[in-house]
Amino acid sequence: MATGVSTSGRASAQRGRSGPKAGASPVHDGRRLRDHEHMESWTIKHFSQANPAGTGQDDVPALLRRVADSIESLGLIKVQDLVMHTEITAGGDWPSLTVYFHDAED
Template identity: 65%
Template sequence: MAYTINHFSQANPAGPGQGDIPRLLRTVAATIESLGDVTVSDLIMHTEITADGPWPSITVYYDQAAPTE
């Protein structure tokens, strides 16, 4: 049996403030809320080093709730 999971990645805009972790977490939380009834399976934070400094991103893996009839 195959299992499919959805995912998205988000980061702050490149440049000044790109390393603002609290801002990134708030943005990710708002996106999760906008998805509706989902189950989050995993959150993974990555950090890329750029000329402007660390640039974190978060990938969220989630499953849509099964429709109820």
């Protein structure tokens, strides 16, 4: 989901350490970017889902089935990304999934 902007490996090697110099501008195609030059933005839909709290809240296979059913109910979509989170609660681990998607026509 990055925009393709990266730091120059050459510049890092010349400094003898990894990563860009503090305060340095990103480099793209051998030239410095200014502010938000050439950056893209877009809107993506998403939902998060978890099992109900209590017995079975930590059941990852059940969560995956629940999310798969939700994805199918949305019709023709393209899933861009899935992110799993785990909240630690008094009742134990409580995983959730966030699904990032867009319409198949987009």
